[in-house]
Amino acid sequence: MKILGVTYDDKLTFKPHIMQLARTTAGQLASLRRISWLLDNRRRELLYKAQIRSTLEYSCLAWGGAAPSHIAVLDKVQRRAERIIWDGQQRQPGALQCLQHRRDVAGLTTFFKAQVRRTPHLNQLRQAERRTEVFTRTVAAEPGALALHRSHSTHHQRQFTQVYTRLWNCLLASDSCPNHLTNNTVGLQRFKVLVHRWLSSVRDSDTED
Template identity: 50%
Template sequence: MLSRQAYRRAVFWGHRQVKFASNKTHLITRTPQPTIKLYFDGKLLRPKDKVEILGVTYDKKNLAFKTHIENIVRKASRKLASLRRISWLLDVRGREVLYKSQIRSVMEYAPLTWGGAAKKHLDLLDRIQSRAIKIINGEDPGNLNNLQNLQHRRDVAGLTVMFRIQEEQVPHLHMLRQPVRRITRTTRTVERVPDALEQPRCRTWHYQRQYIPKYTRMWNAILSYMPRHIVHSVQNFKTLVKRILPFIL
């Protein structure tokens, strides 16, 4: 929560630079009946069950992204039905390209935001891809396609962002940068990965699935397979991660 001084600076800056719309400012909380009333620019903020920000829906129930993923599934299912109706007009390659551009892209919008959702919710997206594979292959189940596992693609994207945070030190991602692990005693693991990052302590599995805890742990595992000095660019890193990732999961 913002301090009183930070809140006043934000309001002052807003009046000088932009015009804040209080009707577009929402409050979402897991507290059933919040006792504290929050005001923004003099107007009371009322709690809502869900809020959509830049295409991502946040719901108040444990912030589990169930509502957002269900919305994605409905949208992708409608597009998949359209692909099925015109599949007889296209060959295997055409159906695959259409799926990747029009359907899979919907299921991969902002995945690092909701990628820590429960597995039972993410499995809904895998079912869409399983149905798409049957449509792409058509009557010949022996057809081959280049559809990668959705979780694998999300993990590659997450580790690539970690590379940009830790190695390239992109300014707008500076707040996500993690410190190097503090060495209290020397072990074989420490000697093998001296540049490992400090892993945040999380008591619940809900928070262990979120971006920083999950990909900090995976980043440390990647470093044990791939020394930092052999990586020269983002593309080089992505290529190596795609090969290594199946061995560390």
């Protein structure tokens, strides 16, 4: 079944949708390669972001819970794009952000709109606050943390609410999170910047480890 450009299979694996995305963007990359000799690095990058990456990110919060092996296909597309953009030259650091990083920023921003901004059409995404009978240092470090439903199903653990409830709680417990975040005094753009910096620092530390 195809709804608004997203293909849903009977098991909600989103494999057919991702494979179709890979085929579509492969054709777009071929076109970019053919005209790359006419453009410098900056213009190739701009064209990729506008015409190809936008396709890779369309409605990504709907299918972002797909299996890592399926998502990895899209990462290969971006790596091919990087080779075309830089064409053997030294790649500038931070030129193209990781696709998963961008999906996480978008997901947490949507969560922020639902939990803090109380955006009406996102009410169904709102999660209840965590209730705890024992006051521990971990609980004290995460004021306003949300309840995370336990699940033994890997498929369920990859779904939007599960993934971003965990990330939201980690953000609240981090040193990057302002104490007034849950009081709706942080602007949307400032929140995006905060999340981008926090996720970047987390990934940098994971890379070093």
